[in-house]
């Protein structure tokens with residue numbers, strides 16, 4: 001049964017129940033109390049009526065008293081004086097006293113005077129025959145024995161009810177002896193009753209004493225034991241009954257007082273109106289409830305239909321649909337399409353946040369929601385298996401379970417994206433080799449230049465043209481030529497960093513963009529590297545082809561700052577290479593080319609320097625501040641170039657590092673200083689600590705410890721005299737490995753010092769882990785120690801920190817006495833610098849030691 005049809009009987013039954021309950025309550029508590037008031041009033045009225053009749057009897061008794069105690073009467077009863085009779089017992093006496101009967105009897109019971117009187121007709125009538133029964137000898141009416149004796153009440157005569165009073169006849173002084181009895185009577189007839197009723201304002205009537213059987217309920221209730229009763233006569237009247245006895249104690253008559261049920265009637269009406277109003281209200285209420293229920297049922301039905309339609313639409317939609325919380329983006333509902341797209345079940349999706357489904361910056365859910373609400377957007381969604389799904393998302397707000405939710409439409413745009421990507425790729429890439437074409441090259445070059453402008457980097461544009469490619473193409477055919485170009489592209493890709501770009505301009509022309517370059521030397525390095533990769537042949541269809549490239553280079557910012565200009569200049573440089581006989585590279589500017597030539601010459605020279613014995617070592621003393629004595633020295637390499645003279649290490653050490661020559665050079669230095677030290681000792685100089693610089697590339701060697709150990713063993717140099725100077729920069733690269741290596745060296749008995757301290761990371765945490773003996777304060781701090789408070793603070797801090805870590809401090813580059821005083825004042829142990837001595841050749845150093853004196 002539907003709610004609305006169910007509601008009607010339920011409503012009716014409950015209303016009827018309520019109505020009955022209300023009726024019962026009003027009846028019990030209201031109407032019954034009205035009825036009780038009425039019963040009380042009716043009882044009082046009937047009592048009043050009885051009292052009235054009694055009052056009548058009393059009055060009659062008083063009158064009777066007046067006429068019985070009277071000397072004239074006293075004599076009249078004895079003498080039979082008719083004069084008394086004529087003057088006092090006349091018709092007016094009867095009428096005035098409203099008496100129907102006067103009877104004088106003497107002591108023997110003889111009637112002296114006995115007359116009845118019709119008050120309505122105003123004439124005497126015979127004494128009613130029935131009365132004589134009451135004056136028979138011994139009757140109550142005649143039984144006065146004392147002067148104050150009196151009998152009053154009602155007697156039932158066949159002629160009707162009569163109020164009677166009987167008094168003994170006495171003198172006027174109420175003295176006896178009693179000469180007889182005076183009886184007075186007054187009918188209690190309809191006229192009398194009407195008079196009483198009018199006087200008492202009661203609706204009064206008298207019923208025969210034996211009428212109880214016809215009185216119904218009242219008759220049952222009336223008895224001698226319960227002589228009063230009140231019975232309602234329908235809703236309009238209420239009757240009070242009183243059973244009145246005659247002078248003998250027998251039932252004489254019943255007094256019935258009828259009252260209108262005014263209170264009850266009003267109560268009834270009030271309750272009626274109330275119930276009517278209530279009923280009306282309830283009916284109205286019921287009608288409203290019914291109407292509302294009807295509306296509710298209709299809207300429920302509509303809601304259901306809407307829900308069904310909504311479910312059908314959502315489930316049947318080809319596009320994915322997600323319903324999420326408005327603020328958090330937590331998923332509440334999803335459809336089959338989105339579950340398929342993402343590989344989640346409906347249950348798994350519930351509770352996931354939108355941000356968890358999106359890659360990249362979209363992961364910030366609130367931004368994502370606000371963006372979506374503004375316009376449809378493309379996002380890369382994360383599928384359950386981690387793969388990506390390109391989708392177009394649009395969103396709108398919908399009401400959902402009484403709150404605002406987000407409805408997100410998800411359109412799978414993988415095909416479109418792929419198509420776009422293919423189009424983009426085709427438009428921007430060289431179809432043969434798959435590398436960027438001219439258009440993308442321009443774009444990338446612009447980006448690289450923009451970044452370089454911001455960050456102050458160098459960008460190198462390399463234009464590479466294959467030498468003699470045309471001949472190969474013409475000889476072996478285009479397919480082979482194409483294969484060769486592909487192989488060249490692949491090889492180029494393997495050489496450059498991932499951030500660099502390789503593009504094909506067309507034909508056999510390639511462009512390489514080297515972005516984020518710090519030093520021009522790096523450009524040279526990469527270019528050399530590239531050239532080297534062309535030393536090996538390309539294999540196409542089992543044929544080996546040796547192809548050399550001609551590379552023209554242009555640099556931002558040195559040569560120009562626009563993409564087009566740089567390309568043109570690189571092209572020009574490339575033609576210079578071709579002109580010079582191909583297979584090589586050339587910078588656009590002469591200055592760059594000079595640097596390249598210099599570098600190449602230096603490299604060639606460096607390779608030969610070892611063989612030709614052009615390296616020499618100078619030694620710079622380290623002096624202990626407390627004693628002002630030489631405690632040791634630092635070995636510093638110089639290249640004695642046949643044409644350029646003595647070249648400082650800063651010029652060639654980086655090149656030696658890049659080319660890897662430093663390994664051989666470093667070992668030569670180590671061996672040489674050990675041998676030199678042995679020679680000095682043999683020549684009588686005391687054993688002195690020898691500090692040797694170890695470069696990054698040297699330190700990186702896996703077998704560094706073994707190699708040094710071998711040299712020490714070979715030269716017989718005491719490990720305790722050798723100190724290696726290391727720099728923070730490369731120790732920090734791989735801290736764990738560095739710590740292990742340092743412990744290996746330390747284990748051999750070598751001393752370790754940290755060079756250029758303060759210029760690098762100077763991480764205290766790591767420093768603690770390194771087993772370092774000495775910290776060398778970099779010259780750059782010492783230089784300004786007296787003029788720059790920051791530098792002074794740094795130096796003080798380094799000294800304090802080193803001492804706290806149980807390390808000694810050597811200050812480098814001390815040139816003045818003031819610098820020395822400052823360092824001495826702050827507890828620096830050792831000094832190295834021009835103040836004491838420049839680095840000297842071995843002989844010079846030995847001579848200095850001899851003149852200085854050594855402990």
Ligand SMILES: Nc1nc2c(ncn2[C@@H]2O[C@@H]3COP(=O)(O)O[C@H]4[C@@H](O)[C@H](n5cnc6c(=O)[nH]c(N)nc65)O[C@@H]4COP(=O)(O)O[C@H]3[C@H]2O)c(=O)[nH]1
Nearest residue numbers: 636637648649650669693694695813814815832833834835
């Ligand atoms: N202006 C001035 N300079 C002073 C003063 N006292 C010392 N110097 C210079 O400061 C440099 C100290 O050496 P370094 O910090 O290890 O710095 C060294 C070291 O890093 C590297 N180096 C030198 N020899 C070798 C070597 O045999 N192997 C390796 N790997 N590197 C070396 O070359 C750097 C430069 O060496 P040098 O040119 O010999 O320059 C030396 C030295 O001549 C001074 O009072 N005033």
